[in-house]
Amino acid sequence: MDKRKMKYLPHKTIERLSQYRRALLLCQANGKTHIFSHEIATIQHITAVQVRRDIMLIGYTGTLRKGYNIADMISLIGKILDSEKVQNIAIIGMGNLGVAITKYFSGKRTKLEIAAAFDVNPVKIGKKYSGVECYHINQIIKIIKEKDISIGIITVPSTETIIIKNILVKSGIKGILNYTPKPVNVPDDVYLEEYDMTTSLEKVAFFVKMH
Amino acid sequence: MDKRKMKYLPHKTIERLSQYRRALLLCQANGKTHIFSHEIATIQHITAVQVRRDIMLIGYTGTLRKGYNIADMISLIGKILDSEKVQNIAIIGMGNLGVAITKYFSGKRTKLEIAAAFDVNPVKIGKKYSGVECYHINQIIKIIKEKDISIGIITVPSTETIIIKNILVKSGIKGILNYTPKPVNVPDDVYLEEYDMTTSLEKVAFFVKMH
DNA sequence: AATTTATTGTTAATTAATTAACAGCAAAAG
C-alpha cells in the first residue's frame, strides 16, 4: 500500500480501520488467526460489504472461505495508520478526564505516546500519571519543542480552552484533539478534531424519545 | 415543528442541532440576541449553507439581514431535541471518566438528568458525585425501575462492559452510550451509541502524519 | 428614490458513503 493511495482513503474508512485493528487485536489475544468479513461486521455493527470494501481499499486480500489473516491485517493497518517514527502527544489538563485518557491510553500503541501532561495545580506538577510526567502549563512551548510533540489533547475547563489552543498553535503543534465543549478555530495547517459528550448524549436521548 | 417531520431529520442534523444550541447558549450568555448563519458556521467549522439548510429542515425562519433570533432558536431546538418530561440517566463506573462526565454534565440540561451512579468499590458507594448518589452495581435493575431511568452510560473497565450491557438491557433501558473500547451488541429496541477515544486520536495522528 | 449590499431560503448539482448484486472460486458435501 503506497502513500499516494492512502491519501485518498475516505475519512470514514480511516476511522473504521482504527476500530478494525482494535477488534482484531482482541480476537488475536483470544487465539484466533483468521476472521470473516461478517464477523468483523457484527462486532462493529456494520455490514459485511462495508468491511470488505474497506479492506479492498487498503489493497489487502483474504483467502476464499478462510477469511482474513488477522496478523497480516493488523500489520497492514499499522502500515497505513501509524507513522514510522513515534508520534508524541501532550495532554493539557489533568482533571478527571485528562487522567482517564492518560490511564486508558498509555502503552496502548507503540507508535503513539503520551509524552507529557500539563496542569496549573501545584499539587499535580512533578507527579507522574501512568508514567507520564506532569509539567506546569507555562512550560508547554518548551517541552513540546524538546520532546518533539506533534499532537495536543485539550482537557482543561472550557474557560481555558482558547488560551491553551493559542499556546499549542504557537508552539507549532500539528494536530489538536479538543475534548472541551468550547469549539476552537485553528490555522489550516493544524488538523483539528473535536468531541463533546453532550452531542452524543443528546443524540441518544433524541432517538430514545422518538423510539 | 411537528413530530412527524422530526423523525426524518438527518442524523447529522440532529448532532448539529445539539451543537448549535450549545453555541447559541454561549452567545446568549454574552448578551447577543441575533446571529447570522455564517457566524454559527464559523463557530462550528462548517459552511453557512449547511447551517441554513439545517434551520430550514426544522422549519425556522430568520429575519433577512438581521439573522436568527437566538432565544427563539434555542427554544425551538429544545422542542425538537428534548423530551417533554425529564429523561433520567444512569452512569455505570465511577472511575475518572465516570466522575468527569458526571461533573461536566450535571445541571447542564434541564430535561436530561443523571439520576444515579453505580460502582463496585465500597469506598464510592453511598458517596455523592456532583450531587449524584453512587449505588452498588447489584442495585442497577432496582434503581433503574424506581427512578425511571431510560439511558445508561457505560464507563466501566472494558473487561466488564458486556456484563453491564446485559444488566442494562435486562433492566429495560432504552438507550446506551458506551464509552468503553469494547463494542457491544444490543437488541433492536435499544438505541446504541459508542465512542472510543482511540479512534479520534489515531485519526488525528493519521492526518498529522499525512499533513 | 434609486442603487447597492448582505443575508435568507430553497432548489438543483455534486460529492461522499453505503448497499445491492453478482461473478469467481475453494472447500465441503453428496
Added chain:
DNA sequence: CTTTTGCTGTTAATTAATTAACAATAAATT
C-alpha cells in the same frame, strides 16, 4: 467427480450529506 455452499472482491446502484447557485428582499447607501 459433480454439485452445492459460503465467502471474497468488485462494479453498479442507491442513498445520504454537502455544496453551489440564485431568486427574493430588507436594510443601508448614494
